[in-house]
Amino acid sequence: MPPSDTLRPDDAKRHGLTRELIEALFPLFEEASAGAIAVDQAARITWINQSYAQLLGLTEPAQAIGQPIQTVIPHTRMPEVVNQGQPLLLDIMEHDNQQLVVTRLPYFDDKGAVTGAVAFVLYDDLQPLTPLVSKFRRLHEDLAAARRALARSARGTRYSLGDFVGASPAALEVKRRARLAAGRDVPVLLLGETGTGKEVLAQAIHGASARADRPFVGVNLAAIPENLLEAEFFGVAPGAYTGADRRQRDGKFQRANGGTLFLDEVGDMPLPLQAKLLRALQENEIEPLGSNRVVPVDVRVIAATSRDLGKMMADGAFRPDLYYRLNVLEITVPPLRERLADLGVLCEALLADIGRPGAMAEITDDGVAALSDYDWPGNVRELRNVLERALTLGEDASLLDAADVFRVLPESMARVPACGSLKPVRPLARVVADAEASAIREALVAARGNRTRAARLLGISRSVLYEKIAKMS
Missing domain, CATH: 3.30.450.20 (PAS domain)
Structure with missing residues (x-):
């Protein structure tokens, strides 16, 4: 004491x-x-x-x-x-x-x-507190929605770190590095497959940084024609070319001045623009198209890509000097198939967002188990699409089960176990009950019958242990 x-x-x-x-x-x-x-x-x-x-x-x-x-x-x-x-x-x-x-x-x-x-x-152990936690989660979701609406109107961001859902070790490591990035005003490179949540992280890092009250400007380099990219980045001087506006048109750098510039799919940037971007980042200044005037800028760059920049550098498609400039702090976002433990909480968050107003949609345990039998090439974005289709086609619009999930999952992408590994299927409740009973008996033996020590060995509270022993008898 x-x-x-x-x-x-x-x-x-x-x-x-x-x-x-x-x-x-x-x-x-x-x-x-x-x-x-x-x-x-x-x-x-x-x-x-x-x-x-x-x-x-x-x-x-x-x-x-x-x-x-x-x-x-x-x-x-x-x-x-x-x-x-x-x-x-x-x-x-x-x-x-x-x-x-x-x-x-x-x-x-x-x-x-x-x-x-x-x-x-x-x-x-939070099991006895499930009703309270559920109420807290709903209030948290309402608060998060209000914050996103306020952020969208105030500075162009919709997401915070709480919107990157997951409690698996891989997800927690991503959040840890994102908090680290938010506290340091350095370039960040987000690597990961499409649909893993890179833009969510970019906005969350900006929202938790010292630049949070300044603009967040995003640009998807894969969505802009190559001949327009330079004007999009650096702006256009009045009358720079035939048909150009007679007024100054600001580019992304000028619009993001003082804040954060998010370069999505930076691996799709053509080589000539890479050189100009590198100079802008090194000198903190840009030159609008058709102008001889140098404009100072102060932006924090967060870049993201689903491509292999290492291979692109080896092939001469991406400049190494720009890569090292962008990759001061790297965050690798794992694909969904590497954090399947997060499927349950992800489904809960997505269903709360896509469900009908006033009707909370849910998914059963066997529905989540069915989702875990799939490789998810489109990651969280594809998961949202599958849940939306399942809700649309399901007989019960408020509850999804395994049948609803299998109805919309592409069969060609499902993981199928080898024939030799197939075993008779028992009800999941029976399997879980048998495993729990075995673990409790082993813990009581190890603790020499002391139930308090047995509960600590099992990582559960004493009250939960007493309840489970009562069910066993």
């Missing part, structure tokens, strides 16, 4: 709490929680109890003492609590593919200065 003389400031009495009461309540919080931890004013771990150490995979609590908390718990918000001196009473934190409900409280010295913070894991 943290030192009693630094738990709370004297002015705690103003909130109806005395220091003695806080000291009396602390052991109760610790006992009722799935783990507790404390840090000092530099966000270094000063204390951690045994249950939290086991939750984090540490053999001994002493391993964590003295370490910065972010090295042990990467997604923690404890430094924020220490820096701002404000509690975070209820938060969902991701750690090692599990979601924890956490409360965090700052503590003070006698003069009211923050000297550290303490956190309790209230729940290490």
